[in-house]
Amino acid sequence: MKVIDIIQKSGNTVFSFELLPPLKGQKADKLYRTIDELIEYKPQYINITTHRDEVEFRELPNGLMQKRIVRKRPGTVAIAAAIQNAYNIPVVPHIVCGGFSREETENVLIDLNFLGINNILALRGDGLKFETTFTPDERGGHSHAKELVDQVVNLKQGKYLDPDIKNNAPLDFCIGVAGYPEKHFESPNLDIDLVHLKEKVDAGADYVVTQMFFDNQKYYNFVERCRSFGITVPIIPGIKPLAMMNQITVLPKLFSIDIPEEFAKEVRKCKTNDEAKIVGTEWAIQQSRDLIANKVPCLHIYTYGITDNTRQIAKAVF
Numbered sequence: 001m002k003v004i005d006i007i008q009k010s011g012n013t014v015f016s017f018e019l020l021p022p023l024k025g026q027k028a029d030k031l032y033r034t035i036d037e038l039i040e041y042k043p044q045y046i047n048i049t050t051h052r053d054e055v056e057f058r059e060l061p062n063g064l065m066q067k068r069i070v071r072k073r074p075g076t077v078a079i080a081a082a083i084q085n086a087y088n089i090p091v092v093p094h095i096v097c098g099g100f101s102r103e104e105t106e107n108v109l110i111d112l113n114f115l116g117i118n119n120i121l122a123l124r125g126d127g128l129k130f131e132t133t134f135t136p137d138e139r140g141g142h143s144h145a146k147e148l149v150d151q152v153v154n155l156k157q158g159k160y161l162d163p164d165i166k167n168n169a170p171l172d173f174c175i176g177v178a179g180y181p182e183k184h185f186e187s188p189n190l191d192i193d194l195v196h197l198k199e200k201v202d203a204g205a206d207y208v209v210t211q212m213f214f215d216n217q218k219y220y221n222f223v224e225r226c227r228s229f230g231i232t233v234p235i236i237p238g239i240k241p242l243a244m245m246n247q248i249t250v251l252p253k254l255f256s257i258d259i260p261e262e263f264a265k266e267v268r269k270c271k272t273n274d275e276a277k278i279v280g281t282e283w284a285i286q287q288s289r290d291l292i293a294n295k296v297p298c299l300h301i302y303t304y305g306i307t308d309n310t311r312q313i314a315k316a317v318f
């Protein structure tokens with residue numbers, strides 16, 4: 001089932017969460033255990049992230065440094081299919097522009113369609129660690145998520161990259177895109193970011209999922225601004241339960257978001273990560289209760305592979 005249909009058919013806030021594919025060299029057991037622990041709360045769909053190349057430097061015996069490009073978490077398509085088949089829950093693999101040519105993206109979308117996966121989250125991805133700005137794949141990759149949405153919409157109409165293709169069967173996808181209540185870090189201001197968000201929606205995105213936020217008012221203001229820009233699709237809030245003391249400084253840096261002082265003050269009082277996790281979970285429960293009371297379409301939790309806190313939130317609110 002498509003995410004947009006799940007949301008539109010449900011009269012209540014639905015539950016979904018995000019998982020990371022296993023690191024190269026690891027089995028999928030941990031991922032299955034994560035799902036097993038959350039299944040009783042009836043997740044309506046599960047997102048699977050995609051991770052592009054990373055750059056590593058290794059010291060050679062001669063003392064020189066060697067640059068290596070590695071992909072630490074391959075396998076999004078395979079793990080997405082395995083989860084959908086094992087649990088009969090729709091999966092939403094993330095598709096990123098960075099590190100992929102248009103042909104590779106088309107092939108991934110064809111594979112997903114063969115596997116019965118009809119949901120994707122279309123993202124640009126970030127630049128490589130040493131890049132100051134995002135660089136599209138040199139083999140003709142997309143520069144922005146909107147171009148990726150265009151490609152998916154073309155495939156929905158049976159338009160493949162090769163114009164001479166015969167029997168051009170349309171592919172069927174529900175498309176989600178990312179939105180940023182506190183603006184994307186590269187955007188000069190929220191209005192310009194919303195112009196680009198509207199372009200993604202006008203191109204054919206069915207819904208928006210937000211970056212994490214710790215102050216619900218930021219989400220409510222964002223939804224209001226989106227509506228005033230003519231963005232009418234559902235806007236799904238993404239919630240990250242804070243799990244470690246250092247995340248009050250790491251998360252703002254990584255995701256260009258604010259941590260409200262009232263919350264940061266409580267986390268600063270913690271002496272251990274276990275204490276910080278309790279405070280972070282309680283904050284996420286309060287956020288979730290308020291969002292559900294305000295009838296958000298879905299509560300989407302960024303698990304980062306940690307289940308006990310996501311489980312406590314789901315138990316408290318669903």
Ligand code: FAD
Pocket residue numbers: 048049050051052094096122123124125126143144145146178179184185186187192193194196197200209210211212238
């Ligand atoms: P875009 O929509 O392309 O926007 C990026 C920036 O470019 C914005 O500042 C926007 O305002 C600007 N922009 C857009 N169009 C134009 C234009 N035509 N001209 C000029 N500027 C423009 N990353 C991963 O690598 N893997 C994941 O699995 C992943 N999952 C995510 C899930 C969610 C819910 C979210 C919110 C983010 C996720 N990310 C993931 C991170 C995401 O890839 C980064 O935030 C990335 O920097 C931007 O992606 P985007 O799709 O929002 O890009």
